Amino acid sequence: MPSQTLPRTPSESISWLHEQTLVMVGKLTLREKVIPSCYSLMRGTLCGHAITLHTHRFTGSVVRCLTLASVRKQKTSEMCGLALIGLPTASSLLPIVKMELRLASDALSWVSIDLFPTDPSLFASHATPILASLRDRVSPHGTAHPRPTQRVDTLSPLALLCQASVGQEAALTQAIGVFLQQVTTLFDRSHNEDTSSERTQRAWQAQRDWLRGEQINRRESRAMSTVFGEPAAERYLQDFLFNVP
Numbered sequence: 616m617p618s619q620t621l622p623r624t625p626s627e628s629i630s631w632l633h634e635q636t637l638v639m640v641g642k643l644t645l646r647e648k649v650i651p652s653c654y655s656l657m658r659g660t661l662c663g664h665a666i667t668l669h670t671h672r673f674t675g676s677v678v679r680c681l682t683l684a685s686v687r688k689q690k691t692s693e694m695c696g697l698a699l700i701g702l703p704t705a706s707s708l709l710p711i712v713k714m715e716l717r718l719a720s721d722a723l724s725w726v727s728i729d730l731f732p733t734d735p736s737l738f739a740s741h742a743t744p745i746l747a748s749l750r751d752r753v754s755p756h757g758t759a760h761p762r763p764t765q766r767v768d769t770l771s772p773l774a775l776l777c778q779a780s781v782g783q784e785a786a787l788t789q790a791i792g793v794f795l796q797q798v799t800t801l802f803d804r805s806h807n808e809d810t811s812s813e814r815t816q817r818a819w820q821a822q823r824d825w826l827r828g829e830q831i832n833r834r835e836s837r838a839m840s841t842v843f844g845e846p847a848a849e850r851y852l853q854d855f856l857f858n859v860p
Contacts, residue, residue: 625723625779628788629694629716633685635792636699636714639799645673645681654855658689659843662719665689666842677707677802682856700856702826703802705819708734710742710771712798714791723779723787726757728794731771731825733818738771745797746773752790756783766835767828829857 622628650672657668670684679702686696701712710730717725730746732738750773757777762770770776779787830853833839839848 622785622788625718625721625784626693626695628723628779628784629685629697629718631788632714632716632791632795633683633694633697635795636683636697639795640673640681640683642799643676643678643802645675645678648672648674650855653847654851657843657847657851659847661686661695661842664695666695668843677704677709678702679704681712684856701798701802702822703733705733705822706815707802708737708814708818709802710738711822711825714795722781723784725760726753726775726777726779726787726791728791729771729774730798731769731774733821733825734814741801742771743773745794745801746771746775748797749790749794750775752793753777753787756780756787756790765828765832767831769825769828769832823859826857826859830859833857 622631650670655670657670659666659668665688667687667689668684669687670682673681673683681701682699684696684698685694687694695718697714697716699712699714703709703711710732713727713729713731715725715727716723719725728749730738730742732742753775757779760776760778762774762776777787833852834849837845837848839852842848843851
């Protein structure tokens with residue numbers, strides 16, 4: 616079982632959330648998929664530090680694909696970045712889960728968490744309360760970031776974008792941990808939908824549109840290219856992480 620010891624540093628905060636995500640994977644009884652080595656381990660340079668990107672992918676039940684990626688400093692193995700992309704099956708009508716955290720100057724400078732709707736009705740009844748609760752819990756412990764200017768809007772209206780206030784990393788991390796527990800409960804419920812229904816088809820199209828939007832936004836931001844080089848970043852983002860079926 617992952618440690619329940621609360622983190623003391625920003626890097627430990629990211630490691631703790633990595634553990635909590637693996638708890639979610641276990642509770643949902645997801646199975647790990649074998650992925651090409653060119654995606655499972657990548658090496659690059661960030662702010663003068665040699666880093667490694669470790670990626671795992673899981674599937675099962677109402678989860679079509681859950682990708683968990685962690686960035687570590689090669690010299691110390693400290694985590695300095697974490698990303699979770701959870702794509703549901705279309706028939707579940709569940710939202711897309713996205714969580715991204717980054718360190719800068721040993722501070723938790725970027726936190727982006729969202730549940731993107733694939734079905735407006737289910738989003739309003741189940742995802743909106745989870746996001747609203749997350750924002751309320753995080754508010755005392757973080758400073759909000761403005762919504763980024765993107766060519767394609769791939770954020771829900773309640774997406775959380777912030778950085779941790781000084782000394783508030785542990786409290787903010789706990790709030791995110793509760794969010795992960797709530798998402799686990801949401802995905803663990805039984806969702807029996809007609810896979811041929813128009814509602815399911817709309818949910819599938821919404822997921823594909825979101826993936827295309829992420830492809831466009833990531834290509835234009837070029838953030839990953841500066842770390843791993845353009846060819847490797849292009850393959851990872853376009854052909855793997857945000858690949859459109």
